[in-house]
Amino acid sequence: MFPDLLPAKNGEGVTMTFLQEVIDMLLQYVVKTFDRSTKVIDFYYPNELLQAYNWDLSDQPQSLDGILLNCNTALKYAIKTGHPRYFNQLSTGLDMVGLAADWLTSTANTNMFTYEIAPVFVLLEYVTLKKMREMIGWPGGSGDGIFSPGGAISNLYAMLIARFKMFPEVKEKGMAALPRLVAFTSEHSHFSVKKGAAALGIGTDSVILIKADERGRLIPSELERRIIEARQQGFVPFFVSATAGTTVYGAFDPLVAIADICKKYRIWMHVDAAWGGGLLMSQKHRWKLNGADRANSVTWNPHKMMGVPLQCSALLVREEGLMQSCNQMHASYLFQQDKHYDLSYDTGDKALQCGRHVDIFKLWLMWRAKGTTGFEAQIDKCLELAEYLYNKIKNREGYEMVIDGKPQHTNVCFWYVPPSLRNMEDNEERMSRLMKVAPVIKARMMENGTTMVSYQPHGEKVNFFRMVISNPAAAHQDIDFLIEEIERLGQDL
Secondary structure (H helix, E strand, O other): OOOOOOOOOOOHHHHHHHHHHHHHHHHHHHHHHOOOOOOOOOOOOHHHHHHHOOOOOOOOOOOHHHHHHHHHHHHHOOOOOOOOOEEOOOOOOOOHHHHHHHHHHHHHOOOOOOOOOOHHHHHHHHHHHHHHHHHHOOHHHOOEEEEEOOHHHHHHHHHHHHHHHHOOOHHHHOHHHOOOEEEEEEOOOOOHHHHHHHHOOOOHHHEEEEOEOOOOOEOHHHHHHHHHHHHHOOOEEEEEEEEEOOOOOOOEOOHHHHHHHHHHHOOEEEEEEOOOHHHHHOOOOHHHHOOHHHOOEEEEOOOOOOOOOOOOEEEEEOOOOHHHHHHOOOOOOOOOOOOOOOHHHOHHHHOOOOOOOOOHHHHHHHHHHHHHHHHHHHHHHHHHHHHHHHHHHOOOOOEEEOOOOOOOOOOEEEEEOOHHHOOOOOOHHHHHHHHHHHHHHHHHHHHHOOOEEEEEEEOOEEEEEEEOOOOOOOOHHHHHHHHHHHHHHHOOO
16 A cells, blocks of 8 residues: 555545556547548557566565656556447447546445345346347337346356356355256357356267258258257256347347247257347347347347446346345345345345446446437447448459348458459358468558457368447548558458
8 A cells, every 4th residue: 555645644636646557548548549641540469569568566666756757658558448440349439428437436446245234236237138128029128138247148047147147046055966968059149158067067079050041141041940959868958048139240130030949948048148238229230139028038248239337247137026035035134134225235145246346337327328219329320330331342443241241230251352362263262262362461460569360260160250330430431441451451362
C-alpha cells in the first residue's frame, strides 16, 4: 500500500492527483480510439514485448510515477477494440455510457450474491432480465435468469439445468445414476456446447452434430432422424441447442421447426443467441428469431451486437425456480433464512459462482440512455453496413463469396483472390495457394496497424475472411477502406 494514497491519513490530495492523471490518460485513449488516423494496433511479437519492458513483480513498491508509466504502457500496446476499423471479433466498439457505468461498477466493488451487499444492482438485474424475457416473448416476462461470465458459461448453465430437469437425482448421485445422455447441436454451432458436455461429465462423444444446409442453418429433418436413431440405440436425448447467429456464417437455425421436434420428443430446447439475440431489439430483423419464445432457455450476450462493454452475457430460463433447485447449496453464512428482507432477492444460490461480478449496471444504464429504439437504430445500421460490403464485393474482381445470397447477420465471408491466382483452374494447387492468402494479409494488417479482420478455414473450405460488424462507430468509409487495404496488402501474393 502506498503510504500517501487513501486510506492513508491526509491522503486525499495525493489520491485525487493520481486518479486524475489516470483519468486524463484514459480520456486521451478514448479520443484516440475514434480517430481514424491512429493505428488499431501497435503490434510486437510476444518475445519482443516481453523484452521491451521489465514486467517482473518485485518485493519493493514502485513509485507512483512508475505506476502511471505502467498504465501508459498497457494502453500503448492495447488493441483499440472501439476503433471504427477493428472488425476482428463479435464484440467491438466502445460505448461512452457503458464505459462510465463500468467505472462506477469498479468503484462500488461489490459482489452479486445477496441483496444486502448489492441492493441496487440486484434489483436492476431483476428488472433487466424480466425485460429481456419479455422481448423473447415469454408471457409477462416470466421465468428466471442470471448474468454469467460469457456465452460459453451461459450455454453450460442451460445444459446443466436441462439435465437436472429430466433427472433431478443427478445433483446428489452424479452421472453414475443416469442412463447414457445425448445432446444435439448444429455442425456450425459454438464449441462451448461440446465444452459444456465435457465439463458436466456427459462427454464430447455424447454431443451429436447435425448437418447444416449450404447457408449454415441446421436441417430439421436431419435433427429428427438423429434423435430417432439415438433412441433406438438406447441413448436418452435430453438437450437440443439451436443457434441464432452462428459464429462464422451468422446463420439462424429454423427455430420453429426445431421447437416442433423438441416438443414431439419432449427434449429441452436451448437457443444460443449469444450473437443473434440483439436482433430482438430490431423490428426489421427480429423475425430471424421467430420460435425463440418456444425455447426452454436462451443465451443472449449484450456485449456482442448491443455493444455493452465486456463482459455481459445472460442466460434466460422459461421455468421459474428451476435454476435455484438445480444449483442451491444453502450456504448458511451467506443465505440466512431469517434475514429481515425478502429472500427471493438473494440470487447468489442459483449461480454456480460464489463471487459474481456486477455485469448488469452497464447494460441497464445504456438501455436507459438509448432506449430500445436507440439499440434498434445501432443494430440496423450494422446490418445495413454488412449488406453494403456484400453488394460491393459480390461481383468485384478478386473476390469470391463463401456462401451465396445476402448476409443473414453482419457476418460476410469471402475469399480475396490475388491477381496471380485469378486465371488458375480450380484445382488442389490453387486451393493450397489460396489457403495462404488470408493469413499473410492478416499478418500485414497487424504489422501495419491499419485494420483487423478475422479469417479461418471451415469444413472443407480453405482460409477465408470473416468480416463482422458490431461497432456503431463504423461507417461506409471504413468498409471502403477495408476493401482497398486488403487489395493493397494482397496484390503481390
